[in-house]
Amino acid sequence: MRADIYIVHKPTDTEGDNSTAMVTRELDMKGECWHPLSLAEIDLFRNRIEQAVIWVCGMEQENHQFEVLQTLAARNRVVNTPEAIATCASKALTTALLVRENIRTPETFFSASRRDAAVFIRLQGKVVYKPVYGFDGNGVRLITSEDQLEDGPYYLQEYVPNDRDFRVFVIGDEAVGAIERRSDHLTHNIHQGGTAKAVPVDPEMASIAIAATEAVNADYAGVDLLLDQDGYTVLEVNGTPNWHGMTAPIPVLIADHLVSAARLTRR
Incomplete structure (x- = not known):
């Protein structure tokens, strides 16, 4: 099995809201060769994919899929890279990189210590709790007291009104x-x-x-x-964003980016 572009579909796609299909339609219109790719089902050592572009529209946040993606990245151009997707999946690591590059981000606390988390809450008065590996705003809540904390670790940010x-x-x-x-x-x-x-x-x-x-x-x-x-x-x-509400032609632009990457990979 071989093609220039492979597509990992977004698990949350539905018939009426299908981000993957928006981009593959653009690739079809450009006459580009592409194939769907299942990270859960591929046998890496019987179905070797080499020198291709692999676009990850979305993926499950679990170890097997990250392992597969990292293995594919050894011989292919993966967009976004497994490292970038893993970084964005971790709010703690993302924050660390933003701070390192002096990019403004709310003051943040990350620790398994409930005692230290309580100190941060008292100093801030009001904080936002977020799951370290969360998406779509799930589990985000406002905390004003140590009593509202559950089991750690705790990723807390200052509340910006x-x-x-x-x-x-x-x-x-x-x-x-x-x-x-x-x-x-x-x-x-x-x-x-x-x-x-x-x-x-x-x-x-x-x-x-x-x-x-x-x-x-x-x-x-x-x-x-x-x-x-x-x-x-x-x-x-x-690292695997939605573009709901945008009037910019995001599917066209992503397709263009994939085609450009594929042309470079073919050389």
Whole structure:
């Protein structure tokens, strides 16, 4: 089995909301050869894939799939790389890289110590708890007291008052689109009931989103931002992002990126 481009579909795709199909349709229109690829089913040593581009629209956060992806990356160009996807999946590691690159992000605490977590809560007054490996805003909640803590480890961030956030879609070194998300509760994620509308990408938004994408070494990313009195601050970087609500032609741009990568791989 051999092709120029292999596609790992997003597990959360549905008939009415299919991110993978949006991009594969664009590849079909370009006349590009592509094949679906199941990380759960492939036998790496009987179905050797070499010198191909593998696009991971989404994947399950479990060890076997990461192992398969890392093995495939030894002989192929994987977009995003397994390392970048794993980095973005870990809020702690993402934050560490943002801090290392002096990119604004809310003050963060990460430890298994309940005692130290309680101190951080008292100092901040109000913090946001997030699962270290979480997605779509699941499990995010506001904490004002040690009594609200469950079992560690604890990934806690200062609470930045807001009524909206922004997702900026970055491909390569360009911020190609953005949405503003609003809700009447803590998280503005669309999967948590938030609403989205496309907004222009201003220079400051583009600069910090591109820097965050480079910090995690991703080909492309969805960078979530808050805006406070000092400017934009990065909440997280998504290595397999959705683009709901964006008017920018994201599927076309991703397809173009994959085709360009495939041409380089063919050489």
